[in-house]
Amino acid sequence: MAVATVAEARGSRLSRGFRRRPPFSVILGFVFFAAILFVFMFGRTLAGSPYAQSLREVSKPPSAKHWLGTDGLGRDVVARILAGTGTAIIGPLLIAASGLMVSSLLGIAAGYIGGWTDTIIMRWVDFMLALPGLLVAIVVVSVLGGGYAMAIVVLSVFNVQGDIRIVRGATLEQRPLPYIEALRSLGVKRRKIMFRHIFPNVAPILVANFAIDFALALVALAGLSFLGLGSQPDSPEWGAMLAANQDILFVNAAASLAPGLVIILLAVSVNLVGDWLYDRYSAPERSGR
Amino acid sequence: MRGRGIGRYIVRRLLLLVPIVLLISIAVFLLTSLIPGGAVAALLNGRATSVEQIAQLRAKFGLDKPLVTQYSNWLSGLFHGDLGRSFRTSQLVSQSIKERFSLTLILHGIGLVLSVLIGVPLGTWAAMRRGTARDRGVVGLSIFGSSSPSFVVALVFLWVFAQKLDWFPLFGAGDGSFTDKLYHLLLPGVVMAVAPMGLVMKITRASMLDQISQDHISFARARGLSERRVIIVYGLRNALIPVLTAAGLLFVGLLTGTVFVETVFGLPGLGSLLISAVRTSDIPVIQGLALIVGIWIVLANLLVDLAYALVDPRVDFQKVGK
Numbered sequence: 001m002a003v004a005t006v007a008e009a010r011g012s013r014l015s016r017g018f019r020r021r022p023p024f025s026v027i028l029g030f031v032f033f034a035a036i037l038f039v040f041m042f043g044r045t046l047a048g049s050p051y052a053q054s055l056r057e058v059s060k061p062p063s064a065k066h067w068l069g070t071d072g073l074g075r076d077v078v079a080r081i082l083a084g085t086g087t088a089i090i091g092p093l094l095i096a097a098s099g100l101m102v103s104s105l106l107g108i109a110a111g112y113i114g115g116w117t118d119t120i121i122m123r124w125v126d127f128m129l130a131l132p133g134l135l136v137a138i139v140v141v142s143v144l145g146g147g148y149a150m151a152i153v154v155l156s157v158f159n160v161q162g163d164i165r166i167v168r169g170a171t172l173e174q175r176p177l178p179y180i181e182a183l184r185s186l187g188v189k190r191r192k193i194m195f196r197h198i199f200p201n202v203a204p205i206l207v208a209n210f211a212i213d214f215a216l217a218l219v220a221l222a223g224l225s226f227l228g229l230g231s232q233p234d235s236p237e238w239g240a241m242l243a244a245n246q247d248i249l250f251v252n253a254a255a256s257l258a259p260g261l262v263i264i265l266l267a268v269s270v271n272l273v274g275d276w277l278y279d280r281y282s283a284p285e286r287s288g289r
Numbered sequence: 290m291r292g293r294g295i296g297r298y299i300v301r302r303l304l305l306l307v308p309i310v311l312l313i314s315i316a317v318f319l320l321t322s323l324i325p326g327g328a329v330a331a332l333l334n335g336r337a338t339s340v341e342q343i344a345q346l347r348a349k350f351g352l353d354k355p356l357v358t359q360y361s362n363w364l365s366g367l368f369h370g371d372l373g374r375s376f377r378t379s380q381l382v383s384q385s386i387k388e389r390f391s392l393t394l395i396l397h398g399i400g401l402v403l404s405v406l407i408g409v410p411l412g413t414w415a416a417m418r419r420g421t422a423r424d425r426g427v428v429g430l431s432i433f434g435s436s437s438p439s440f441v442v443a444l445v446f447l448w449v450f451a452q453k454l455d456w457f458p459l460f461g462a463g464d465g466s467f468t469d470k471l472y473h474l475l476l477p478g479v480v481m482a483v484a485p486m487g488l489v490m491k492i493t494r495a496s497m498l499d500q501i502s503q504d505h506i507s508f509a510r511a512r513g514l515s516e517r518r519v520i521i522v523y524g525l526r527n528a529l530i531p532v533l534t535a536a537g538l539l540f541v542g543l544l545t546g547t548v549f550v551e552t553v554f555g556l557p558g559l560g561s562l563l564i565s566a567v568r569t570s571d572i573p574v575i576q577g578l579a580l581i582v583g584i585w586i587v588l589a590n591l592l593v594d595l596a597y598a599l600v601d602p603r604v605d606f607q608k609v610g611k
Contacts, residue, residue: 025425130590132541132582134545138548139320139579143324143570144320215436226438226549242444246444246553257441257448260438260444260445261441264433267438268432268436271432271436
C-alpha cells in the first residue's frame with residue numbers, strides 16, 4: 001500500500017507532462033476569462049448606460065428588470081459591472097505585460113550570465129520582494145496623485161521581481177543542458193543563445209507568470225479603487241462600486257457583493273489557468289509559488 | 290551546536306535595522322518633497338489663508354528650513370522617540386501609533402495563527418490523498434482563498450456572519466475589556482487569515498508531495514513505522530522549510546490585509562490610521578508609519594530566519610553572514 005503510493009507519486013509526476021487535456025476547472029476558468037474579454041469588447045451594446053439613474057428605483061433588490069437591483073443612486077448594477085470590465089482588465093494586462101518583458105530580459109540574464117550580474121539583480125529582487133508593494137502604491141498614489149496610471153506604474157515596479165526570480169530559476173535549469181553546450185562550442189554569441197534559444201524554452205513559464213501576475217494586479221488595483229484611489233469618482237469600477245454600495249449592504253447586498261464576486265471569479269479563473277500552465281511546464285521544486 | 294553564534298547573529302541582524310530605517314526615511318522625505326505645492330499645500334489642504342499664517346504654520350512644523358535640516362531634525366527626534374506631530378490633529382505621532390498598535394498586532398496574530406493552524410494540516414492532508422476528490426477540493430480552496438481580495442471577503446463575512454446570522458458585532462473594537470475586544474476582533478481576524486491560508490495550504494501540499502516521494506520516507510515506511518509518524522516526524526519537518534521561506538511573503542500580505550480589514554470593520558488600528566493619513570496628506574503620520582512598517586518587516590524576517598534553525602539542523606549561525 002505504502003509502496004504503491006510512492007510508485008504512484010513517481011509515475012504521475014512522469015506522466016504529468018504528457019497529459020494534454022487540461023482538467024475541467026481549468027477549461028471553466030478559461031471560458032470565464034474569455035467571457036469577460038467578450039464583455040469588454042461588446043459590453044456597451046449588451047447593457048444600458050452605467051450612469052442612467054432612475055430615482056424611483058433607489059437601492060432596490062434584484063428584480064426581473066434589474067437583475068442585480070439598483071445602487072444608492074438608482075443605477076442598474078449589471079450595467080455598471082459590465083461597464084467596469086475595461087478598467088478592470090487594462091491595468092492588469094499592462095502590469096503583467098511589463099512583468100513579462102522585464103523578467104524575460106533580467107531573469108534570463110541573471111540565470112545565464114551569472115556572476116556579478118546575477119548578484120546585483122537578485123539582491124535588488126530580494127530587497128523589493130520584502131516590501132509591501134500595495135502599501136507603497138497606496139501612499140504614492142494618494143500623496144502624489146496621478147490616479148489609475150500612477151497606480152499601474154507603481155504596481156508594475158513591484159510586480160516584476162517575483163517573475164525575475166522564477167525565470168532565473170527556469171534559465172538555470174536550461175544552462176547545463178547539452179544544446180547550450182553545443183551552441184557554445186559552435187561559438188554562438190551569448191546574446192543569441194539567451195534570446196533565440198533559451199527564451200523559447202522558458203516561454204511557457206513566462207505565460208504562466210503572465211496569468212498569475214494578471215490575477216494579483218487585478219486584486220491590487222481593485223483594492224486601490226476600493227479605497228477611492230486611482231479612480232475617477234463615480235466611474236463604474238468594481239472596487240469603487242464595492243465601497244460605495246457598502247452603505248446599502250443590508251438593503252441590496254447584491255449591489256456591493258456582486259462586483260466583489262466578479263473580482264474573485266476572474267482572479268480564480270486566471271489563477272487556475274496560470275497554475276495549470278505552471279505545473280505542466282515547471283519542475284516540481286519550483287511549483288510552490 | 291545549533292545555538293552557537295545565535296546571539297551575535299541576532300545582534301548583527303538588528304544592526305541592519307539602522308541602514309534600512311535611514312533608507313526608508315530618506316525615501317519618504319523625498320516623496321513628500323515631490324508633493325505638488327509642497328508640504329504647506331498638504332498642511333492647508335485647500336483652505337485659504339493669509340501669508341502671515343502660512344509663514345507661522347511653516348515655522349511651527351519646521352517647514353521653513355531647508356529639506357536637509359528638516360530631515361536631520363526629524364532624525365534627531367527619532368533618537369528621542371519623537372516622530373513629530375500630526376498635521377491634522379496635532380497629536381504626537383508616537384502617541385497615536387502606540388494607542389493603535391495592539392489592535393493591529395492582535396489582528397496579525399489571529400490571522401497568522403489561523404492560517405498556519407488550518408493551512409498546514411489541510412495541505413498535508415491533501416498531499417496524502419493526492420489526485421482524489423478531497424485533494425482537488427483543497428487545491429480549489431487554496432486557489433479561491435489566495436485569489437480573494439480581503440475587502441471582498443470582509444464584506445461577505447460581515448453580511449453573512451454579522452447581519453444574517455448575527456453571531457458577531459458589525460462594527461468597532463469593543464468597550465475595552467479584553468474578552469469584548471477579542472470578540473470584536475475575531476471576525477476581522479478570520480478575514481485576515483483567508484488569503485495567507487490559501488498560500489500556506491498550497492505550499493505545504495506541494496512540498497509535502499515532494500517529500501513523500503523521497504527515499505527517507507520510503508525507508509521510514511519500510512521500517513514499519515506508523516503512517517502518522519512517517520508523515521509528521523519525517524515528512525512535515527522537511528516540508529515546512531518552503532513554508533518558512535514563504536513566511537516573508539505572508540507577513541507582507543498580512544500588512545496589506547490590515548489596511549483593508551480595518552477600513553471595512555471600522556477598527557482603530559494602524560491600517561486605518563494610514564488610510565486617514567494618506568487621505569489628508571498627513572506627512573508626519575505617514576513617515577512614522579513607514580518607519581514602523583520597515584522595522585516590522587526586518588523583525589519578521591529575522592524571526593523567520595531564526596525559525597529555520599529550529600526546523601533545519603543544517604543552519605549554522607556561525608557560517609551565516611560571514
